[in-house]
Amino acid sequence: MALTVVGSIAFDSVRTPFGERERMLGGSAVHFALAASFFTDVCVVGPVGDDFGEEHLAVLSERGIATDDIEHVAGGKTFFWRGHYDHDMNVAHTDDTQLNVFADFQPKLSPESCGSQMLFLGNIQPELQRDVRRQSAASFAALDSMNLWIDTARDSLVAAIGEVECVLLNDAELRMLTEQPNLVHAARATMELGPEVIVAKRGEYGAALFTGEGMFAIPGLLIEDVRDPTGAGDSFAGGFLGYLDAVRIAGEHGERALRQAMAYGSVMASFNVEDFGTERVASLTEGEIAERLSEFKRLTHFEEAPIVR
Amino acid sequence: MALTVVGSIAFDSVRTPFGERERMLGGSAVHFALAASFFTDVCVVGPVGDDFGEEHLAVLSERGIATDDIEHVAGGKTFFWRGHYDHDMNVAHTDDTQLNVFADFQPKLSPESCGSQMLFLGNIQPELQRDVRRQSAASFAALDSMNLWIDTARDSLVAAIGEVECVLLNDAELRMLTEQPNLVHAARATMELGPEVIVAKRGEYGAALFTGEGMFAIPGLLIEDVRDPTGAGDSFAGGFLGYLDAVRIAGEHGERALRQAMAYGSVMASFNVEDFGTERVASLTEGEIAERLSEFKRLTHFEEAPIVR
Numbered sequence: 001m002a003l004t005v006v007g008s009i010a011f012d013s014v015r016t017p018f019g020e021r022e023r024m025l026g027g028s029a030v031h032f033a034l035a036a037s038f039f040t041d042v043c044v045v046g047p048v049g050d051d052f053g054e055e056h057l058a059v060l061s062e063r064g065i066a067t068d069d070i071e072h073v074a075g076g077k078t079f080f081w082r083g084h085y086d087h088d089m090n091v092a093h094t095d096d097t098q099l100n101v102f103a104d105f106q107p108k109l110s111p112e113s114c115g116s117q118m119l120f121l122g123n124i125q126p127e128l129q130r131d132v133r134r135q136s137a138a139s140f141a142a143l144d145s146m147n148l149w150i151d152t153a154r155d156s157l158v159a160a161i162g163e164v165e166c167v168l169l170n171d172a173e174l175r176m177l178t179e180q181p182n183l184v185h186a187a188r189a190t191m192e193l194g195p196e197v198i199v200a201k202r203g204e205y206g207a208a209l210f211t212g213e214g215m216f217a218i219p220g221l222l223i224e225d226v227r228d229p230t231g232a233g234d235s236f237a238g239g240f241l242g243y244l245d246a247v248r249i250a251g252e253h254g255e256r257a258l259r260q261a262m263a264y265g266s267v268m269a270s271f272n273v274e275d276f277g278t279e280r281v282a283s284l285t286e287g288e289i290a291e292r293l294s295e296f297k298r299l300t301h302f303e304e305a306p307i308v309r
Numbered sequence: 310m311a312l313t314v315v316g317s318i319a320f321d322s323v324r325t326p327f328g329e330r331e332r333m334l335g336g337s338a339v340h341f342a343l344a345a346s347f348f349t350d351v352c353v354v355g356p357v358g359d360d361f362g363e364e365h366l367a368v369l370s371e372r373g374i375a376t377d378d379i380e381h382v383a384g385g386k387t388f389f390w391r392g393h394y395d396h397d398m399n400v401a402h403t404d405d406t407q408l409n410v411f412a413d414f415q416p417k418l419s420p421e422s423c424g425s426q427m428l429f430l431g432n433i434q435p436e437l438q439r440d441v442r443r444q445s446a447a448s449f450a451a452l453d454s455m456n457l458w459i460d461t462a463r464d465s466l467v468a469a470i471g472e473v474e475c476v477l478l479n480d481a482e483l484r485m486l487t488e489q490p491n492l493v494h495a496a497r498a499t500m501e502l503g504p505e506v507i508v509a510k511r512g513e514y515g516a517a518l519f520t521g522e523g524m525f526a527i528p529g530l531l532i533e534d535v536r537d538p539t540g541a542g543d544s545f546a547g548g549f550l551g552y553l554d555a556v557r558i559a560g561e562h563g564e565r566a567l568r569q570a571m572a573y574g575s576v577m578a579s580f581n582v583e584d585f586g587t588e589r590v591a592s593l594t595e596g597e598i599a600e601r602l603s604e605f606k607r608l609t610h611f612e613e614a615p616i617v618r
Binding site (some may be wrong): 151 | 326347348349397398412423484490491492493494507511513514515517522524525526527528529530531532533534552555556565566568569571572591595598599603606607608609610611613614615616617618
């Protein structure tokens with residue numbers, strides 16, 4: 001039981017209507033790993049520079065996350081992102097991106113990372129995702145991507161999608177990838193590229209799941225204090241795959257587990273947005289997660305009643 | 310047990326990526342009444358012109374809807390709307406609006422309409438909504454509105470909201486009305502204006518319910534063939550209030566019934582979008598509605614499972 005994640009390790013400077021923070025620990029691999037660490041053993045693969053200190057590593061290792069595959073590039077600087085959100089917190093505005101050590105990143109998985117049964121390919125260049133997939137013996141691999149790669153590296157992305165078991169994308173990205181305006185058709189068209197599990201992330205509105213067996217839709221939790229949505233999608237993926245790895249059930253024959261995993265993904269994303277960067281998730285307890293799952297179940301519960309006229 | 314609706318009776322010309330239709334029967338009162346007619350007795354109040362024929366009236370009366378309060382304005386023309394949808398079918402583009410007989414509409418409720426226990430004020434000028442509310446003895450009144458009235462008649466709209474028990478608005482409209490970017494805060498601020506039940510409609514993403522007792526969120530059904538979304542919000546309202554009227558339970562002490570009503574609202578909206586105008590809903594059967602409710606329950610069902618690490 002182990003889950004390896006490859007993706008960005010970053011410093012994020014973020015401004016929202018509720019405040020701003022400079023150079024917080026962030027990146028897809030970090031948000032994913034922290035969320036997944038409540039469910040299973042996690043190894044992080046990714047590059048950092050000289051500006052990445054022991055205190056940043058400690059945020060991961062204190063959650064029991066294996067950091068041996070975090071590659072320190074001497075003389076380099078860690079990936080940096082600056083962005084802001086206006087009143088519509090569903091839309092991130094990028095003000096600056098500095099790839100830094102990420103520009104020449106050539107992932108090398110250690111034997112431990114190679115042997116994980118599950119693999120998450122965070123949003124990086126699709127050829128890098130393919131390279132990592134070839135190195136890994138995982139029986140279940142999932143990938144995330146973004147509109148940039150759909151625009152600039154479509155063939156590579158389509159090939160990468162053909163080599164994984166699961167795709168997690170925003171609903172708009174699924175539509176863009178497949179040129180299908182209807183989400184159900186877009187998910188089916190993505191499935192035809194190879195994966196057996198498609199997750200459509202829908203921001204504050206929740207997520208939808210498509211498998212060979214059927215469909216599942218879940219709203220987002222209704223959160224009163226959304227302070228910083230950065231990393232919510234990766235926290236969702238971390239809760240989703242972390243739970244699946246823990247129960248060792250995924251793919252077509254695990255519809256029940258996949259639905260439970262969608263609920264845990266939603267719960268982890270809901271914590272992520274309540275504070276800046278990793279602050280909320282890094283300091284969570286299992287009890288808080290269980291309590292919010294119950295709250296989520298109550299939030300979404302309705303009974304099937306007959307027409308009574 | 311009876312439900313009166315006041316709103317537009319219209320001819321709609323609509324173009325979507327899936328086809329186009331000229332001068333279909335439409336309008337908020339029509340879509341609402343057809344959806345509600347599967348649950349309870351409905352009376353429609355609204356004006357039509359000389360171009361409104363027996364065949365249009367028959368669409369309503371064949372569903373058992375009382376049409377005595379449909380006012381025929383001699384020499385007038387029926388309200389007309391022309392619009393189109395591009396690939397993002399969540400956004401309606403208006404190409405033409407002709408108020409016609411609606412410009413001088415002064416609603417007059419017959420004794421039968423006045424005596425309904427429930428009242429729906431479709432999206433019309435807020436002072437007209439207030440006028441109707443004053444004429445009605447309904448113990449539970451709900452209203453819909455739109456960005457136009459928030460912009461141009463805010464004070465009237467706020468007064469109208471203070472005189473009803475329930476508000477149904479799009480989530481963006483609730484945020485705009487209250488100037489609260491967070492939906493939970495926006496719903497609470499709307500509740501402070503008077504109503505005890507707030508429904509946030511979220512297009513294809515479903516809907517959320519806010520009462521003094523708590524919150525409820527439901528995704529939209531995942532519909533493969535969305536041909537024309539016009540009237541989906543009114544069909545939702547019709548299913549929602551129609552079911553509530555049938556079970557005679559609404560307001561703060563009916564949380565369970567309100568949730569069931571949200572599910573029926575979603576089901577009726579899902580049928581509405583499957584074909585142009587009123588075509589799908591007008592020809593529905595109770596069996597189809599029950600079947601889709603079961604499908605919706607399966608679509609959204611998940612079990613609460615513990616963390617197993």
